[in-house]
Amino acid sequence: MADLADDLEAEELRRYFAGRLPERLTEVEDAGTAAREAGWAAEPLRLFHRLAHSLVGAGATFGFPDVTEHARTLERLLKARLDGGPPPPVAEIAEILGRLRTASQ
Amino acid sequence: MNVAGIMERPVLQRILFVEDDPDIQVIATMALESLGGFRVLACRSGGEALARFEEFSPDLVLLDVMMPGMDGPATLEALRRLPAGGATPVIFMTARVQAHEVVLYREMGAAEVIAKPFDPMALAATVREIWSSLP
Numbered sequence: 001m002a003d004l005a006d007d008l009e010a011e012e013l014r015r016y017f018a019g020r021l022p023e024r025l026t027e028v029e030d031a032g033t034a035a036r037e038a039g040w041a042a043e044p045l046r047l048f049h050r051l052a053h054s055l056v057g058a059g060a061t062f063g064f065p066d067v068t069e070h071a072r073t074l075e076r077l078l079k080a081r082l083d084g085g086p087p088p089p090v091a092e093i094a095e096i097l098g099r100l101r102t103a104s105q
Numbered sequence: 106m107n108v109a110g111i112m113e114r115p116v117l118q119r120i121l122f123v124e125d126d127p128d129i130q131v132i133a134t135m136a137l138e139s140l141g142g143f144r145v146l147a148c149r150s151g152g153e154a155l156a157r158f159e160e161f162s163p164d165l166v167l168l169d170v171m172m173p174g175m176d177g178p179a180t181l182e183a184l185r186r187l188p189a190g191g192a193t194p195v196i197f198m199t200a201r202v203q204a205h206e207v208v209l210y211r212e213m214g215a216a217e218v219i220a221k222p223f224d225p226m227a228l229a230a231t232v233r234e235i236w237s238s239l240p
Contacts, residue, residue, distance in 0.1 A: 058129055062132075
């Protein structure tokens with residue numbers, strides 16, 4: 001982080017977030033597993049949605065538009081469920097999470 | 106007070122920054138400190154911000170709108186009930202910046218709204234500009 005303090009250039013920001021993404025995606029994936037195993041109950045689903053939402057904003061802030069795009073798709077799917085819709089399609093969620101992994105590399 | 110007898114706003118020095126995303130918190134804090142020269146206290150939640158508000162005594166609060174638990178508007182409402190929290194300007198930071206939402210945030214008491222995503226390298230200048238435009 002000391003390097004970042006010296007040089008807040010866009011590429012430094014990208015590098016910083018690229019280093020953080022694996023951990024953040026694991027967090028999202030774990031939240032997704034917990035939500036699915038809880039039958040898409042409200043509380044774990046809210047956490048899953050919040051983490052997806054955070055990733056939308058962080059991806060945009062740090063210059064990862066693909067991460068933002070896929071996280072936004074995930075966020076919308078989860079929001080639909082939070083708003084009373086049917087459980088989100090598991091296969092679609094898995095596919096989005098896979099895309100997020102790819103976009104983070 | 107200046108020569109015309111008008112109260113001048115003090116120099117912006119201390120910013121309380123409330124943001125639940127750990128990476129945005131790190132980068133924005135660093136930008137505000139290293140590029141803006143501000144002293145920043147970063148908090149991860151509205152509750153933490155309220156608990157540390159009086160000891161830090163900020164000139165300005167930067168407040169994320171969407172946070173788990175106590176969100177930005179709820180934090181602002183609670184802040185206004187603190188003995189020293191009534192007059193401190195609060196800037197909301199949010200991805201929801203449609204015109205009607207900005208009007209709503211101002212009605213809640215926000216001095217200004219900064220759109221997300223923001224450019225970390227421009228954040229300090231944006232905050233300083235808002236500060237200088239406050240009445």
